[in-house]
Amino acid sequence: MKESFRPRVVARLDVKGPSVIKGIQLDGLRVVGDLSQMAKSYSGSGVDEILIMDAVASLYRSEHLLSAIQEAAESAFIPITVGGGIRSVDDAKRLFGIGVDRVAINSKAIEDPKILSDIADVFGDQAVVLSVEAKSVSPSVWNCFYESGREDAEINVIDWIRKASSFGVGEVLLTSVDCDGVLRGPDLNLLSHVSEGSPVKIVYSGGIRDAKDILNCFKHPTISGVAVGSALHYGRTNVSDLKSELFGNPNSNGEASY
Amino acid sequence: MIGVIDYKAGNLGSVTSALDHFGFKFELLQKPPHQKKFEVLLLPGVGHFGHAMANLNREGFRDFILESNADGVSVLGICLGMQLLFERSEEAPGVAGLGFFPGEVINNAEKGKQATRIGWSDVQFQGELSSLSGEYFFAHTFQAKPINNEEVLGTYEWGSTRVVAAVARENIVGVQFHPEKSGLRGLKFLEQSIAKLSLLGRF
Numbered sequence: 301m302k303e304s305f306r307p308r309v310v311a312r313l314d315v316k317g318p319s320v321i322k323g324i325q326l327d328g329l330r331v332v333g334d335l336s337q338m339a340k341s342y343s344g345s346g347v348d349e350i351l352i353m354d355a356v357a358s359l360y361r362s363e364h365l366l367s368a369i370q371e372a373a374e375s376a377f378i379p380i381t382v383g384g385g386i387r388s389v390d391d392a393k394r395l396f397g398i399g400v401d402r403v404a405i406n407s408k409a410i411e412d413p414k415i416l417s418d419i420a421d422v423f424g425d426q427a428v429v430l431s432v433e434a435k436s437v438s439p440s441v442w443n444c445f446y447e448s449g450r451e452d453a454e455i456n457v458i459d460w461i462r463k464a465s466s467f468g469v470g471e472v473l474l475t476s477v478d479c480d481g482v483l484r485g486p487d488l489n490l491l492s493h494v495s496e497g498s499p500v501k502i503v504y505s506g507g508i509r510d511a512k513d514i515l516n517c518f519k520h521p522t523i524s525g526v527a528v529g530s531a532l533h534y535g536r537t538n539v540s541d542l543k544s545e546l547f548g549n550p551n552s553n554g555e556a557s558y
Numbered sequence: 559m560i561g562v563i564d565y566k567a568g569n570l571g572s573v574t575s576a577l578d579h580f581g582f583k584f585e586l587l588q589k590p591p592h593q594k595k596f597e598v599l600l601l602p603g604v605g606h607f608g609h610a611m612a613n614l615n616r617e618g619f620r621d622f623i624l625e626s627n628a629d630g631v632s633v634l635g636i637c638l639g640m641q642l643l644f645e646r647s648e649e650a651p652g653v654a655g656l657g658f659f660p661g662e663v664i665n666n667a668e669k670g671k672q673a674t675r676i677g678w679s680d681v682q683f684q685g686e687l688s689s690l691s692g693e694y695f696f697a698h699t700f701q702a703k704p705i706n707n708e709e710v711l712g713t714y715e716w717g718s719t720r721v722v723a724a725v726a727r728e729n730i731v732g733v734q735f736h737p738e739k740s741g742l743r744g745l746k747f748l749e750q751s752i753a754k755l756s757l758l759g760r761f
Contacts, residue, residue, distance in 0.1 A: 304675075377575075378740075471676055500672055524677060525677070552678065
């Protein structure tokens, strides 16, 4: 018998300032739209969640970006997760204060995993996401990276997930750096390697093209969701079609427009 | 007029945004007001049962909520706010909740599985609200166990069990999910439940 919620479809928006950008393997900057407009459009589309990742990790100092996020949060009425440059409980508090539901943390957690429990103790572990950037360093070996996939933390992905989970994490966001933005499907080897050993549910991100790619990810019971970026931003697919194929219902959270 | 209790347990932005969306008049309360003029008190919340009750007690909200309800004011609790309507929670041993619903709040934990549940689940409502049955968004580590079965308003399926998703008695309602994060259906739920609670004074 199924003891889990149905897996989620998450719209991933990588941002620089108030603009949504799209890179290849977390690098490169091509502007694809305005954050608040795109967030509003996705939230009306029936998507299950919006993920906003600050590619230049400036969340702690960009007022412009913060107000765009606030606007998105106030009109979305679906969960919003934000990551990129969150380095303290105060950074997280500020984001929760503007309507963000969950914070995704990578670099600071690698430096000091106590940041995870510090935030979880106050806001609950469901508010904390461990952001993991996985890059292959040799066949079937993935390390954790940071600085948008450029710096090698020299720790094995599954070892890190197991260690960090004990600090109070609601979910892992696993981004395949190799597959990000390339639109050639997910890294299924990475998924096989990681999903059995993770004590916590995982949202996968990187390379998703269509419902078939998503279904392949959903085969792993530890996967609680899949994030889609380029395929949505470039119109290769849309939320309604994805949800129809995946769940038989284009918009399970009600009608599309309100 | 809706009184939204701000007891530093999470962000109120989406809740107040939703109230604005429907044109409900509301006031954010950091302290109990001198004059009581509300039809509904809304208790939102995310975080820790113990810290939340400590904040409510310290600000005088505990008495305010209990006395207001005794005077006929309706109460709507969301997520942690719903859990506070119960007698106690495993999350904070020894701490008394508001006690509107007989029963306790327990950890979701199952052997070897993650206790925290994040995601969308199908809620089946009883009675008049059954047309609002469908998916809602949950993010919870604890769940309510009401003693009185007739106070269960809605449940969701988890394995071979049903988990309490909503409770109601007279003019007090609690929901474990986040209606302000559950898309259009969530907004409709908020609109209808608040309308019923303010106009009819009962559920």
